[in-house]
Amino acid sequence: MLDSLDRTISLAAPAKINLALHVTGRRSDGYHLLDSLVIFAAFGDKVNVKHAPADSFAMSGPFGSELPDDENNLVLRARDALRRHFPEQATPVAIHLEKRLPVASGIGGGSSDAAATVRSLAALWGIEAEPEQLAAIGLMLGADVPMCLQGRSLIARGIGEDIEHVAGLPHLPILLANNGLSVSTPQVFAALEKRDNPPLPALPALATVLDVCAYLAETDNHLFAAAARLTPAICETMDELRNTDARLVRMSGSGGTCFAIYDSDGEAETAAKNLRQRNPDWFVVATHSVKEGS
Ligand code: C5P
Known part of the structure; x- marks a missing residue:
């Protein structure tokens, strides 16, 4: 019993990358309808949770000082939401967030932190909820x-x-950059100027990096033009990535993190090294897509 009380549960909160993001409409409540091909990267934040005499929350990592540690933090909102749904099991917890993803940058850092918090606390508290119930709690957070919460390749609508x-995507060597x-x-x-774009083309079999990039060439990130109008410096990041051997360069989510896809991990690492040399203050990470279900 002592063992389980001492146990720390540590979960990755990976970067989410919108390989393609089409805005297909708008709901009456103002939220936009999307059609997005999403993968997760082998790089991200980390959430640790363990039992404690009283609730506590600490952050570390390169971006740990950029977030509030109050109820505006998605980690604490996730903890409190889960506690509201399962008050009997929700004993005090110490939560630690290692923040390695830039904040408000289009790669889902906050959402991924919230998802990892929900999953790790559900495990710590022994909550046996259906995935749909956790998804519904998650949706209230963002x-x-x-x-x-899925953390694997998918299409989100x-x-x-x-x-x-989405099964069968190849290993994708990726560079993430944010200025x-x-x-x-x-x-x-x-x-946004246009909200009624066509959905993503049907997904063919995508066995190689070239297949993925050929498919993505038929798609877009419909948030890019608006993001670049509001924050023109995003174009600098795109230009720097285009000056590498990338097969495809695009912005993720609502920006400003951009990604590039390469033929090999070695090429992504070389591009990262060069980009870092030219822009030492930027967030630059060579990574790759995570395998399905891992
Ligand atoms: O849900 P989340 O808090 O991540 O979204 C932040 C904001 O982004 C929303 O308040 C909304 O203005 C906008 N949004 C949207 N359509 C979506 C997702 C987000 O309009 N599908």
Whole structure:
């Protein structure tokens, strides 16, 4: 019993990358309807939870000082939401967040942290909820939280909560780059000029990096133009990535993090090294897609 009380549960909160993001409509409540091909990266934040005499929350990591440690933090909102639903099991917890993803940057850091908090606390508290129930709790925290609870390749529709798993994607070597500017998601959505775009083309078999990039060439990130109008410096990040051997360069989510896809991990690492040398203050990470279900 002591063992289980001492146990720390540590979960990755991976970066979410919208390989393609089509805005297909708008709901009456103002939320936008999306059709998005999403993968998760082998790089991200980390959430640790353990039993404690009283609740506590601490953050570390390169971006740990950029977030509030109050109820505006999605980790604490996730803890409190789960506690409200399962008050009997929800004993005090110490939570630690290692923040390695830039804040408000289009790669789902906050949503992924919330998802990892829900999953790790559900395990710590012995909550046996149906995945649908956790997804519903996640959706109240943010439109991207249900997809982050999945943590594997998927297509997200609706406002992000209607999820279809995608199997068989190849290993994708990826470079993530952000020049330090955070972008406001609501402002980007509000600045959209066109909201009734066609959905993503049907997904063919995508066996190789080239197949993926050929498919993505037929798609877009419909948030890019609005994000670039609000934060023109995003174009600098895109230009720097285009000056590498990338097969495809695009912005993720509402920006400003951009990603590039390469033929090999070695190429992504070389591009990262060069980009870091030219822009030492930028967030630059060579990573790759996570395997399905891992
Ligand atoms: O759900 P989340 O808090 O992540 O969304 C932040 C904001 O982004 C929302 O308040 C909304 O303005 C906008 N949004 C949207 N359509 C979506 C997701 C987010 O309009 N599908």
